[in-house]
Each structure stands twice: as structure tokens, then as C-alpha cells.
Amino acid sequence: MSPLEVREVSIDPLYIERQRNRYASRAVAYLVWLNGVAAIGLLIGLAYASLPADQVKRFADAMLVFGAGSVAGLTSAFFAYISRTFRLERPTLIGWRRPLRWCAILAAIAGAVCFIGALNMARVAVLPKEAPAPSARSAQPESPAPSTQKP
Numbered sequence: 001m002s003p004l005e006v007r008e009v010s011i012d013p014l015y016i017e018r019q020r021n022r023y024a025s026r027a028v029a030y031l032v033w034l035n036g037v038a039a040i041g042l043l044i045g046l047a048y049a050s051l052p053a054d055q056v057k058r059f060a061d062a063m064l065v066f067g068a069g070s071v072a073g074l075t076s077a078f079f080a081y082i083s084r085t086f087r088l089e090r091p092t093l094i095g096w097r098r099p100l101r102w103c104a105i106l107a108a109i110a111g112a113v114c115f116i117g118a119l120n121m122a123r124v125a126v127l128p129k130e131a132p133a134p135s136a137r138s139a140q141p142e143s144p145a146p147s148t149q150k151p
Contacts, residue, residue: 024080031111032073038115039066042122058125062118069114076107 042063046056083100086093 072111
């Protein structure tokens with residue numbers, strides 16, 4: 001073989017599909033893991049904190065949203081699994097692949113939104129309530145307006 005000849009390289013399409021599936025499943029697993037660990041972290045933090053009842057309710061709401069994010073991540077994995085099963089075992093149902101793929105993508109996005117939203121809810125629960133600032137009018141005592149009498 002001369003040095004000027006080029007070899008043709010072919011890549012197995014199943015290899016690319018396996019890599020794609022591996023990255024997608026890892027991303028969904030991280031999403032579920034993040035939401036679950038965050039909810040458990042809040043639960044542990046609540047056990048050791050002495051908070052007023054309104055702040056405890058806010059933390060409980062944030063934990064509920066973290067749980068919803070975990071369920072959304074698991075739903076995404078389920079839709080991806082069903083889509084892959086249809087593709088491999090039932091090629092005649094090819095019309096179901098695209099809607100299932102979009103359902104999986106939307107569920108993953110919903111899980112990420114739940115994570116960010118619950119983080120914000122936990123942040124708001126920790127912030128101290130601010131007292132309303134006195135307005136400029138109420139801070140100054142009102143003085144009677146001078147009255148002028150006409151002669």
C-alpha cells in the first residue's frame with residue numbers, strides 16, 4: 001500500500017446509537033439524582049433546624065417540587081425506553097417514535113425546570129421577611145398649611 005492511498009473508514013451505526021443512548025441516560029440519571037439529593041438535603045436540614053411554621057411550609061413546598069422534578073426525570077427515561085423498544089422490536093410502529101422522543105425531551109426539561117424552581121423556592125424560604133419601609137409621606141409630620149386671610 002502506497003503512502004498516498006486513503007483507507008475508507010466506516011463506523012458502525014449501532015455504535016453511534018449506543019453512545020447517544022449512553023449520554024442521554026447519564027444526563028437523565030444526573031437530573032433524577034440532583035432532584036432527589038436536593039430533596040433529601042432539605043429534609044435533613046429541616047430535622048436540625050428550628051424554623052417558624054411558615055418557613056417550614058415553604059421548605060416542604062420546595063421538597064415537593066424537587067420530588068416532581070425527580071418524577072419528571074424518571075418519566076423522561078420511561079418515554080425514551082418505550083421509544084427505543086418500539087424502534088428495535090416494532091419497526092412498523094415508526095409513527096410513535098417522534099412523539100415519544102418529544103415527550104421524553106419535554107419531561108427532561110420539566111425536571112430541570114422543577115430543579116431550578118425548587119432551588120428558588122428554598123432560597124426564598126430562607127430569606128428574612130423585610131419590614132415595609134415607611135413612605136416619605138408618613139415619615140414627615142404634617143404641618144398645617146398657612147392660611148391667609150383676605151382683607
